[in-house]
Amino acid sequence: MMVNLVNLEAVTVVHGVRPVLDGVSLGVQRGDRIGVLGLNGSGKSTLLGILAGLRPPDTGRVSVLGGTTFAVVAQASVTGTGATVRDAVLSRFGEAEHSWASDSSVRAVLTGLGLAGLGLDSPVDSLSGGEQRRVALAAALVTEADLMVLDEPTNHLDIEAVDWLAQHLRSRSGACVVVTHDRWFLDAVATTTWEVVDGQVLIREGGYSDWVFARAERQRLDRAAEERRRNLARKELAWLRRGPPARTSKPRYRIEAAEALIADVPPARDTVALQAFARRRLGRDVIDLENVTATVTAADGREKVLLDEQTWRVGPGDRIGIVGVNGSGKSTMLRIAVGMRETQGGKAKLGTTVRLGYLSQEVTELPLEGRLIEAITSVASSVNLDGKDVSAGQLAERFGFSAAQQWTQVKSLSGGERRRLQLLRVLMSEPNVLVLDEPTNDLDTDTLAALEDLLDSWPGTLLVVSHDRYLIERVTDTVIGLLGDGTISQLVRGVPEYLERREAAIAAEQTERTDQAAQNKQDRQAAKASAASAAPSAAAVAPAAAASAGPSATETRALRKDLQRLERSLESLRRKETQLHGKLADVGGDFAAAAALDAELRQVGSERDTVEEQWLELAEQLES
Structure with a gap:
């Protein structure tokens, strides 16, 4: 028997004099994908807040399985003032960018939610409300939370991003509870639907389509029950007036919900x-x-x-x-x-x-x-x-x-x-x-x-x-x-x-970026070979320095020692550059990995430039 990650027992929440949740008992198990429906103001966000531990119930009990981790995106999710997109989304990885750049699932989130176009170093405060919303969603999705609690995650997402998010949530092993009014998204993601109505939570298997059928059937039965109550006295009187012979035959009814519903389907649009x-x-x-x-x-x-x-x-x-x-x-x-x-x-x-x-x-x-x-x-x-x-x-x-x-x-x-x-x-x-x-x-x-x-x-x-x-x-x-x-x-x-067509366009852009990265690699290698052939070697400098009347013998030995140390550093930095260029060529159009590798390349290139300048200064001293 599976144990619930979160369990609600007789939970009640009252707003003013109106109970938003009235004695609700339910639970979320591992792997559940739950869509939450209800009218505006019915208590959907309140229910999510209770599940995520953001607020306590007025009465009742909420229990959480030990060690359960949460990722929450509320409707009003905000990021700290002054934070960059990198701070907001990737802070859990610390300073080591390679730890997330090498993670394909993290790169997929950044690309799927369109953060490539925003730039990881962009201040969150400068982004629009919709862009900030995507940043908050990405920060949740890059985690490996046991339970994902999402309130209106499809707001400000285009059709393409909604399709990607549905596929992403289906592929996750953790549970998720989602409030959304996007009916296609519910059908694509949810295996269970919760309907919040009149303080209660009605649970149905399946997504939006299954919920529509179940609610229609429930309403049909409610109407039939009300009609029976209203006509009970009239029917009983009519029955009695028919006399004793009629009482020996009993009417038989056969109700088949699906047939009744299908028979009442309105005509398709002409x-x-x-x-x-x-x-x-x-x-x-x-x-x-x-x-x-x-x-x-x-x-x-x-x-x-x-x-x-x-x-x-x-x-x-x-x-x-x-x-x-x-x-x-x-x-x-x-x-x-x-x-x-x-x-x-x-x-x-x-x-x-x-x-x-x-x-x-x-x-x-x-x-x-x-x-x-x-x-x-x-x-x-x-x-x-x-x-x-x-x-x-x-x-x-x-x-x-x-x-x-x-x-x-x-x-x-x-x-x-x-x-x-x-x-x-x-x-x-x-x-x-x-x-x-x-x-x-x-x-x-x-x-x-x-x-x-x-x-x-x-x-x-x-x-x-x-x-x-x-x-x-x-x-x-x-x-x-x-x-x-x-x-x-x-x-x-x-x-x-x-x-x-959008997928094909993105693939073409990635191919173009890959080709450009390969060309850049060739250009850098050619420039590096040219610089290496033009620079005097330590062996050539040593005789010239020895023949000059410049530094003393002791100073010359010290300069040669420093020169050899710098040459070893240069060789090490060049090997590192070559490795990074190879990785950049292989990464294709993956924005997150390419950005991380490019930043590391810039840092190595800067260090190499500094070491080369020091080497040239020492070489000039030996020549003088």
Whole structure:
């Protein structure tokens, strides 16, 4: 029988008067991969804090198996002021860089989370919030912790990094408990799902897909039980009125959950019908980018080309997902498409019948004064969805705002709630072209499901930039990618093709760096051979020094002794340089190892330069 690494017994945590966790008992075993789901504010982060020992429960008991090591990444993980990326991520290795540079698992973490582009000597304080988040995640992943506790690890990661993180966590031998709203990531990683609801933790086997089925079945049974309770008296009276003969035959019921659920599955999205309807509403022209060029000034002051004379046309009823690495220009392209940014070349055109709805990443369009329901009704009091009129209050409830919460002041809402509210306002304006830039940030799984349900049957043109792979694959029909080369690429096979093309591009970059490192090695060896042939040998200096009337015999012997010592040092340093060059050529495009070897090479080269200068000074003295 396996022993739990961490065990919770009757744990209760109360916030104000509301129990966030109410008598929860559960445990984590070695090798468990657990995904944690729940509405915003349901207590997921509190549960992780209890598991990680960051806070004690109000009542109950938490026991930890002796010797268990933890690695924790909280939502508010920060690094000490003045620390570099190297300090934050690699401090446990001490000063000896070779101890981590030779560890392939550490190098994989640095590369997988994109720290190669940040630079190990960069101050953490100078990084963006998303970059600091990746540093904190890397610091946890380079450890060999028995239990990894991660709160929203996929925030600020692009699709490529999320895919890498899923593979990394699956390959680890230790246990992990992860809170995330990324449904694809949950399916890829979790073998068990915890749902935090009403102070309890419901445990299901499998990932997000299994959890969706289990919850739907639970809700179906709850509704059936409630219906039975409500109709009990009526059924009993009807039974009695049938008289004694009827009582001899007993009704038989057969309930098969899977069949019942499948029978109620809503119809799949009819793309052809939606496009036909969109053409009637929109006309032929929607968004046209013709030979568009867009640039941005990078942090180092250099101009970076995001779009290089690109042409892109969006038609009525198109449902397009846009993916790409951070900084590739996805948001810039959207702003150009909707007329919010000028181009450096070419032109962008909106169709005359376009009625635009745009959700930005920063949600700056949302007015903060007034109440939530007022912010919605200021746009419209009702909207037509699926042929039915839906009031502002009803739509707000579909997006998780209860009747009481609808009277909350907008300025007191959280970031995720503000995003939900602005999305509601956009939908209430009844646009026929919907442009969403990272709409899923800070949204819980229930809200995401409600959003996808609306978008699934929405008949207009839809453009979505998102790192949420589940959303992209669920609500869009085509995918385009910005691969950082200034082009807009059509991805026929969607996200899998994007990942394959990115992997191929990275491999090509590594090959190019390997070739460059080999060429640098040859150049250094040629320069070293040239310098060695030009420098006078100790044997040649000795006769010249002896023939001169310079130093005395005693001084000459001392100079020769020092000269021989320096020659031995030079030979040792040259051998070390040769070895390091060989290692650098073999390491390929591995950033972490190459950086460590390059730093060591620079240090050896500096020492060699110093010794050569000392040698030349002694040689001149012997010649004088």
